[in-house]
Structure formats: C-alpha cells, structure tokens
Amino acid sequence: MTEFLQQLLNALSLGAIYALIALGYTMVYGVLRFINFAHSDVFMVGAVAGCLIGKHLPTGTWWGGLTCLLAAMIVCSALGMFIERFAYRPLRSSPRLNVLITAIGVSLLLEYTFQNEHVFGAAPRSFPQVFPQVVWQLRGLTLSSNQLLVIGVALVLMVALQFIVFRTKIGTAMRAVALNPRAAQLVGINPDVVVSFTFALGSALAGAGGILYALNYQSVEPLMGVMPGLKAFVAAVIGGIGNIPGAALGGLLIGTIETFVGGSQLSTYKDAIAFALLILILLFRPAGLLGRSHVEKV
Amino acid sequence: MLTVTDLSVSYGAINAVAGISFEVPQGGIVTLLGGNGAGKTTTLHTLSGLLKPKGGKITFCGEDITRLPSHQIVARGLCHVPEGRMVFANLSVAENLAMGAFLQTDKAAIAETREHIFTLFPRLKERIKQTAGTLSGGEQQMLAIGRALMGRPKFLMLDEPSLGIAPRLITTIFEKIVEINRAQGITILLVEQNANLALEISSHGYVLETGRIACSGPSEKLRTTPQLKAAYLGG
Numbered sequence: 082m083t084e085f086l087q088q089l090l091n092a093l094s095l096g097a098i099y100a101l102i103a104l105g106y107t108m109v110y111g112v113l114r115f116i117n118f119a120h121s122d123v124f125m126v127g128a129v130a131g132c133l134i135g136k137h138l139p140t141g142t143w144w145g146g147l148t149c150l151l152a153a154m155i156v157c158s159a160l161g162m163f164i165e166r167f168a169y170r171p172l173r174s175s176p177r178l179n180v181l182i183t184a185i186g187v188s189l190l191l192e193y194t195f196q197n198e199h200v201f202g203a204a205p206r207s208f209p210q211v212f213p214q215v216v217w218q219l220r221g222l223t224l225s226s227n228q229l230l231v232i233g234v235a236l237v238l239m240v241a242l243q244f245i246v247f248r249t250k251i252g253t254a255m256r257a258v259a260l261n262p263r264a265a266q267l268v269g270i271n272p273d274v275v276v277s278f279t280f281a282l283g284s285a286l287a288g289a290g291g292i293l294y295a296l297n298y299q300s301v302e303p304l305m306g307v308m309p310g311l312k313a314f315v316a317a318v319i320g321g322i323g324n325i326p327g328a329a330l331g332g333l334l335i336g337t338i339e340t341f342v343g344g345s346q347l348s349t350y351k352d353a354i355a356f357a358l359l360i361l362i363l364l365f366r367p368a369g370l371l372g373r374s375h376v377e378k379v
Numbered sequence: 380m381l382t383v384t385d386l387s388v389s390y391g392a393i394n395a396v397a398g399i400s401f402e403v404p405q406g407g408i409v410t411l412l413g414g415n416g417a418g419k420t421t422t423l424h425t426l427s428g429l430l431k432p433k434g435g436k437i438t439f440c441g442e443d444i445t446r447l448p449s450h451q452i453v454a455r456g457l458c459h460v461p462e463g464r465m466v467f468a469n470l471s472v473a474e475n476l477a478m479g480a481f482l483q484t485d486k487a488a489i490a491e492t493r494e495h496i497f498t499l500f501p502r503l504k505e506r507i508k509q510t511a512g513t514l515s516g517g518e519q520q521m522l523a524i525g526r527a528l529m530g531r532p533k534f535l536m537l538d539e540p541s542l543g544i545a546p547r548l549i550t551t552i553f554e555k556i557v558e559i560n561r562a563q564g565i566t567i568l569l570v571e572q573n574a575n576l577a578l579e580i581s582s583h584g585y586v587l588e589t590g591r592i593a594c595s596g597p598s599e600k601l602r603t604t605p606q607l608k609a610a611y612l613g614g
C-alpha cells in the first residue's frame with residue numbers, strides 16, 4: 082500500500098509536467114490547427130533559462146525559487162511569441178505542411194544553438210537548488226518538497242489557465258477563434274493578437290514545466306525536451322487535441338502509466354507499453370478521450 | 380454612406396465578382412439579390428475585409444476602407460451577419476453576445492445594448508446560458524443578428540437571414556430588420572435569394588448575375604421588372 086501511494090505521488094508529479102507541456106500543444110492546435118514541434122524545445126529553454134538565472138539566486142529560498150520559475154516563464158512566453166511572429170505568421174496563408182516543416186526547423190535550430198558551447202553546451206549541467214529541499218517521512222512514505230512543489234505549481238497554473246480561458250474576454254476570444262476564425266474576425270477580434278497570446282500562454286506553461294522537470298531530475302541539457310515533448314504531444318492527442326481538460330487528463334494518464342510500468346518487472350519497456358496503451362485508446366476513441374467530433378448546425 | 384466602385388474579387392483564376400458598383404445611402408435599406416453563386420457572399424466578405432479585392436474601391440463614411448483588416452472595419456461600425464449564421468457553437472448565448480461587443484469598452488453601454496437586443500429577441504434572454512450550437516436555426520439567426528448588434532454598428536450587412544428558416548419565423552426576422560433600421564437608424568445592406576420579401580422592405584435593389592450587376596433600381600420598380608419576375612419572383 083505504501084509503495085502504491087509512493088508510486089502514485091511519483092506518477093502525479095511526472096504526469097503534471099507532461100500535462101503542462103501538453104496544454105501548449107493543444108492550445109496552439111486549437112487556434113491554428115497545426116502542431117508546434119518547437120514546443121518541446123521551448124520547454125528545454127525554460128529549464129536552461131532557470132539554470133542560468135538560478136546561478137545568481139540564493140539557494141534554498143522560496144522567493145528565489147519562485148523568482149526563477151517566474152523568470153523562466155517570462156523568457157519562454159517571449160520566445161514563444163517571437164517564434165510565432167517571425168517563423169509561423171509569415172506562413173499563415175501557405176499550406177499547413179510548410180508550417181509543420183518550419184516548426185521542425187525551429188526545433189532543430191533551438192537544439193543546435195543551445196548545444197553550442199558559447200551558448201550553453203551539449204553536456205548536462207546540474208540544476209541549481211533554488212528551492213528549499215525538505216524531505217518528510219510519513220508512515221514509510223517519502224515526501225519530498227520538490228515533488229509537492231511540482232504538483233502544487235502545476236495545479237495552480239492549470240486552475241489559472243482554466244480561469245483565463247473560460248472566464249476572461251481574451252480567453253473567450255481564444256475559444257471563438259478556435260471555433261470559427263472568420264466569425265471571430267467579423268466581431269472585431271484581431272486573430273494575430275489572439276494567436277500571439279495563445280503562444281505566450283502555452284510557452285509560459287512549458288517554461289514552468291521545464292523548471293519543474295529540471296528540479297526533479299537535476300540535470301539540464303539541450304536535448305532534454307525531446308522525450309517529454311513527444312510524450313506530452315501524445316498526451317494531448319489522447320486527451321483529444323484542441324481540448325484543454327483533455328490535455329491535462331492525457332498528461333496525467335501517460336505519467337501514471339509510465340511510472341507504474343517503470344516500477345514493475347517490465348520497467349525496460351515502460352515507454353513501449355505506455356505508447357502501446359495509448360494506441361489502444363486511440364483505436365477505440367479516435368478523437369481522444371475528451372475530444373468530440375461534434376456536428377455543427379448550419 | 381457606403382460606396383462601392385468597380386469592385387472585383389477572384390479566387391485564384393475564378394472571377395467571382397467582376398467589377399460591380401453600388402451605393403447604400405445613410406439610413407436606408409438596400410438589397411443585393413441574385414441566385415446561387417452570383418457573388419453575393421463574396422461581395423460581403425470583401426466589404427468586411429475577410430477577402431482582399433483584386434481591384435476597385437470601397438468607401439465607408441467618406442473613408443477608403445478597401446484594404447483594412449476586418450477588426451478595423453468592425454471598429455468603424457460596419458458589422459456583418461454572415462451566411463450560415465456562424466455562431467460560436469461551443470460558446471453560450473451570453474458569451475456569443477459578449478464576443479459581439481469585443482471592441483466595445485464602455486460596460487454600461489454594453490449592458491444597455493444587450494438589454495435592447497433582449498427586447499428585440501426575447502427568446503435569446505430565455506436561452507442565455509444555452510450553448511449556441513444547440514439552438515434552433517431560427518434562434519441561431521437571432522443570435523447572429525444580436526451578436527452583430529452588440530458591436531453597435533452604424534451599418535449592418537445581413538447575408539441571407541432567411542436561409543433554412545421556417546416561413547413564419549422569416550416574417551418575424553424581416554420585421555426585426557425593419558425595426559433595427561427604423562428605431563436605431565442603422566443602415567442595412569441585405570443579401571437575399573428571397574427577392575419578394577427583400578424588395579418589400581428595401582428602398583433600392585441590385586441584382587447580381589455571375590459577378591456582374593444585371594439590373595438595379597428602386598425596389599418597387601424592380602418588383603415589376605419582367606426579367607426579374609421570371610428569374611426570382613416565381614413568375
């Protein structure tokens with residue numbers, strides 16, 4: 082039982098990180114109908130930024146940790162908006178495949194730029210201990226403050242996102258653009274602003290994910306986004322691409338599967354089993370768990 | 380109020396609108412008639428900036444708006460109720476109306492407009508929390524008109540408001556269009572295939588045929604034009 086609870090905690094914290102990344106994929110897909118393959122590298126840049134900024138912050142304080150988190154989110158927002166503005170927007174009216182290829186190009190550009198030793202270097206670096214490190218023992222259960230931090234921060238960010246998307250004017254405009262871009266323009270919404278905002282929001286979440294991931298795994302390197310990015314992308318598809326609660330659910334699901342399989346005898350196959358299960362889900366629910374191919378009245 | 384001069388629009392090699400000119404005077408109701416594929420929707424989309432014209436000029440209140448993006452055109456008071464209604468299906472009626480007021484900043488004025496729309500279409504008030512996609516076709520049309528009115532337009536364009544709506548409701552909707560024009564002084568450009576009704580409420584009409592204006596004139600005269608009678612008025 083204790084072991085189960087321990088694993089559940091691990092699953093939740095890993096799943097929460099996947100969920101944070103998956104939200105960015107799904108939101109961008111929602112408004113632009115394309116997969117931003119550079120998203121996983123924005124996640125990496127979040128961790129890298131945290132690593133570089135964290136060096137100048139004191140270790141083991143809450144304010145220092147939160148400053149580091151916030152700074153990484155801001156850097157990633159700016160990067161996301163920059164990528165959208167200069168790489169994707171000029172291609173807005175060209176075939177989607179061109180944009181997709183451009184996204185892969187941006188992804189490679191970021192990965193190779195950061196591998197340059199003058200920028201960051203290919204070798205993994207350890208992440209500074211900006212947050213306080215506390216470990217509690219509770220009836221055989223090991224609770225680390227890092228793990229609780231991951232779950233807590235992810236929860237707060239997801240609630241904040243839910244609020245922005247469903248309760249604010251710009252959030253409603255995001256949903257309007259996702260539903261019908263032309264009608265959105267006809268009520269005076271400037272789609273460029275909404276798309277920019279979506280990238281800012283999604284990239285900030287990826288940046289936070291990068292910090293949380295780095296805190297838990299203690300190492301930062303330019304290719305660290307590849308696997309989590311892939312899994313988060315799958316999570317977004319599983320949840321129903323374009324569906325925000327779906328992305329969160331998908332992230333938690335894939336994190337849970339991975340953790341529990343990883344803790345069993347089949348641990349070497351954990352990724353394979355996770356992906357196989359996901360293919361199975363898609364076979365039965367092609368639109369994803371929460372995705373609906375709903376019919377619009379005309 | 381709105382002057383269109385020699386407007387032409389094409390989709391790749393297809394010329395959907397080939398040099399049309401027309402005028403809508405302030406406070407009036409003008410109708411644009413024509414059969415399927417005549418270029419009516421293309422014209423309206425160009426007026427509201429969704430499509431860029433190949434040539435010609437659009438002047439609104441003395442200002443050249445030919446190449447402005449949609450949101451700037453809406454900001455100038457030219458709002459559009461699109462063909463097929465295009466309500467935001469997953470958003471509630473309230474949210475759809477709120478989006479209609481996207482560019483409005485005066486909260487009191489927004490609330491006032493909303494109340495006004497509820498007196499115009501009481502049904503919308505009853506359905507305020509309902510998801511727009513689950514409304515009936517007629518209710519969606521009311522919502523689409525309400526949403527456009529939330530933008531406090533000076534000029535309203537309606538693209539086939541009678542499309543796919545029960546005959547009884549069509550009469551209601553047309554009465555409301557007249558009311559919007561009379562009571563609020565909003566100028567109206569009405570696109571219709573239902574020529575009888577459209578000519579009844581409008582002062583002027585233009586008939587589009589494959590991207591050109593085939594004939595035009597005061598609505599009363601058009602109603603008795605033999606060629607139009609044969610083509611659109613059922614004899």
Ligand SMILES: Nc1ncnc2c1ncn2[C@@H]1O[C@H](COP(=O)(O)OP(=O)(O)OP(=O)(O)O)[C@@H](O)[C@H]1O
Nearest residue numbers: 390393395413414415416417418419420421422572
């Ligand atoms: N997106 C498009 N791509 C290519 N051709 C188009 C497109 N939209 C419209 N057309 C063509 O342009 C012409 C005019 O179309 P438009 O939709 O303006 O007609 P309409 O008068 O509104 O007809 P309806 O009464 O059926 O709505 C048609 O020949 C149509 O096939």
Ligand SMILES: [Mg+2]
Nearest residue numbers: 419420421462
């Ligand atoms: Mg049409």
